[in-house]
Amino acid sequence: MAKRTAVKTKSADGVNPRQPCPCGSGKRYKACHGGAGGAADVIVSRPFEGLAAEAELIALREFVPAATVPLPIKDGAREVVLATVLPMAAAALVRGDGTAFVGLQVQTRSGDLSRDLARAVQWALTAETGDALPIVGVDDGTNPGRLQDLLDTEAGLSPELHTDFAWWMPPGTEPSGEVQLSLERANAAILPTERLDAPGVFAAYWVDAGDKAHLRWVRPEPEERLLAALARLAVRSEHDLGEGSRYAGSFRAHGLLVPVWDLDRELHSSEWAGPAEALGKRLQDALTSLDDEPLTEAERRARDGLRGRQITLR
Template sequence: MAKRTAPTREDGGIGRRQPCPCGSGKRYKACHGAAGGAADVIVTRPFEGLAAETELVALREFVPSGTAPLPLRDGGSLTLATVLPMAAAALRRNDDRAFVGLQVQTKSGDISRDLARAVEWVRTAETGASLPVVGPETGGGELVRLQDLVDPAAELDVEVHEDFSWWMPDDVEPTGDVALSLERANAAIMPTSRLRAEGVTSAYWVDAGEKAHLRWVRPEPEEKLVAALARLSARGELALDEDSRYAGSFRAHGLLVPVWDLDREKHAREWDEPAAALGRRLDEALASLESEPLDAAERRARDGLRGRQVTIR
């Protein structure tokens, strides 16, 4: 008998009480979402339903060194991080601070579920313990998703770091494999800054060497966002200013991330206001779609923008 592979929902996440996408007729929590359930169900939008969704995507995909307090429903305290020493999924430092990593290997198709496993593990871990890889064997009891543990309305207060010195307590010098991992991580880091203009969220300036970029994780449905971008493109209003150009976009965990090439000579803070102005133009374009369908020029622009999209997750 052929193995039945569960399809995925186009809009992303699977609620634990919703029907399982494999077609069994059971709820997800009693089927592929249960302990021991198949690990091949790919959840294309794992952070759906969380106000912090766009920041989680950014931290998972391209912010090199960043941390944020994770707002748990029960008031517990731990820190979400991009990368941990030895690419660990979670660790409890010797000073008893708990961390969960985002840029890690996982063994299932639901990153939200794996993160929840890591959170559950680290909350009871002994001081100094580290979880190398998270998977179905991690933890015990009822398995949950991140949406079950985190306040869904809470934003993430992300701090972007210049290096990975935050891996260690202030009074501890790294040694052995941790010191080597720290050295390699610091050598590979790209200068990154989170834009902080009013109305701008989950937008990051990145110095990639030859060029600088703005990567902006957007929460809107892809078709609507592309249509709004096309409207701005047809009007010649898609760049941030004369020293920038729209480069394309990539899909990550069910969301679209538009990218702009920027003048590398400008400081990251110089892009705050241009990004805010672009955000206002984009909001207006999104609102206008409700009453004004795309015209012929805008549809041609949309087709051109679609040709510059890639999927990385």
């Protein structure tokens, strides 16, 4: 009987089916973009990985109500502004004054939020004044770029937060019809939110939830390492922000962990910047110490307790 000979073939794109998919999902090409369903069937759990702005993008996607920030597009002939929410939850639009916006809190059409956003950005780069993209269409594989392909990966983001959605309209323009209704609904749903400004503090937001205030801080570290560092601080009672604060738990969002602290809402948001900076330094020291000092039994118990106070967002 003749021996079966393994033949390595390449796809029409020139990619070996057994090699990692170029999209960065971590799957083999044949199980990702080379499969029958293409990108639509692949869930990318960490869509912004590789971007310096990853933590800020997650915050803007998940819990910041009203914010805008110009995107650091490589070789972009037009400025595109990233927005948390656009009128009627549009994927993108070009305002009457020619300003191009892309919405982040939108319905996704594939398992890779980065791909969907990249396609909205590419639409915004060439759209005309007054155009709107209600939703990114089904990905048919003809435009496979991701946000990482379009942006300067080393650039961070410093979002501008707004108290309402008046910026949806060009200055001096009054909304009407469906836009007016959408504006009123959006304004009514806003929770007062402030971005903490302190050295070494990024993607940390004070949120007034009504009965109490919170600090939500998107952290870039791997989950297990971050939990271990928090546990090390917890056994010393150093994992909060001082008087008037309490560690409440954490949630996972797009591959990163977001610790949450309950705060005394009688204090102004700016009064938590200093405590957040101090906590950040303690946390960094604890992270560094993990390289030389394994967790003690008490710290392992504390880590298990912290792990039990987590939820996952998609």
